[in-house]
Amino acid sequence: MFPFNFEWVWDMSHMVFMGGLWYALGILGAGMTFCVIKAILDTASGKGGHHH
């Protein structure tokens, strides 16, 4: 999973599989972080009525 795991090899298989996994996790993590930060900033600026 990480380059410091003993069985890690810098070959195409590892780069495709692990690259795909970290790419997907990166998008999800970054997306959620962005949403949480935006919600905090919106709340701090007084937004957040009870109706959409």
Add this chain to the structure above:
Amino acid sequence: MDSALIPKGVKRCPIWQFALGLGIAGAVLLWGVYAMFLCWFKGLNQTNMNDYYGFALWIWADLAVIALGGGAFFTGLLKYVFGKDELKNIINYAVLIGFICYSSALLILAIDVGQPLRSWFIFWHANVHSMLTEVAFCLSCYFCVLTIEYIPLILENRQLDKVPFVHNLSHSMHEYMAVFAATGAFLSFFHQGSLGGVAGVLFGRPFAYREHLFIWPWTFFLFTWSAAAYGPCFTLLVTRITEKIARKQLVKDATIQLLAKIAGWMMFTYIIAKIIDTIYWATTTAPSLGFSLKEFYSNNPVYGFSILFIEIVVCGVLPAVMLVIPKVRSNRLLLTLATVLAVIGVSLNRWVMVLQVMAVPVMSFDTWVMYYPSWQEVATTILPVAYGVILIMISYRYLPIFPQEAELNPLEPETPVAAEMDSQEATEADADPELTPAEA
């Protein structure tokens, strides 16, 4: 009692009726949990799996629920990426059903691996030459996507929504949902495909083996295609069942018809591809490996040609044609029949690709080996169904799953006495400190 938690403008059954339903589903759930712990503590000898059947009922259930849960990724793709805005009226329910299906699949896998505490090995010590590793990666990541899609629904609960931060979080997650939905569609494409690919690459099993396009066998594309086609049918079927139980219409006909039409055309094109694949496999691939079609469907008590006919014609061509014809799909009864056939069809396809693959003799000294699941396997397979029922009950009661429900079912004007009692209840609910809106 819980009226303060119920969405505005809709009516729900009395709490005792709700609790009774939860109790019945909960009893079935406990039976499954008991069997699950038996499997974990005593080992996989609790099952009827053996050297012939390394994959059995659980893997069929896994593949079936993943295909049926495909309605979430495909509806999300249609709404957020292709701009079919009408589907906003059913997307919440598609997400909930997808969430239940995928969490069930992960639960079944957690039982199947026998040592769930070592599940993380598949990530930490990944075998990067296995299609199942790709499945595990995509399945886990897609479950994260479904959780992200389900969270805003929970946050929209009437009481939670009063908290400004929660309201803002739900709002911002909705705003950027297209990013998550697109990622989910990408992940689904690969894990649905790889589940089919696992069967297609088995060159030692001529019943499953298929020709390849680059590194992917045809089953890779057929599995993804079938999940996109049949998944929405399951969403439509569960919506219909929910409407029957709730005794009210929850989604407008225009939305149902649009999703049914898209699912119908997807099924129609899929079943043509499936027929071409079957003919090529029967006339070219299998004979090149020394087998005739007849050998796959004879000399055994279960797997005759009828199973092929039921899967492709009765539960494939027939529902596809029914959904494609506007007059037929606009009839509610026929629409429900078509979705039932479709759900049976895709489940049967997964059964054949898991169980029949194992049953067909390969070596000259082999015979057909039949498999009957143990009660522990049956109980643990029914467990996710009970869990799904419970989650749907709770979500339907407390979350705004169906945006059109209030409009389709306006509440009757209250009588003065009833209004007074309701007002008293509301005052009591407001006075309940547990239900007081939190402050940011």
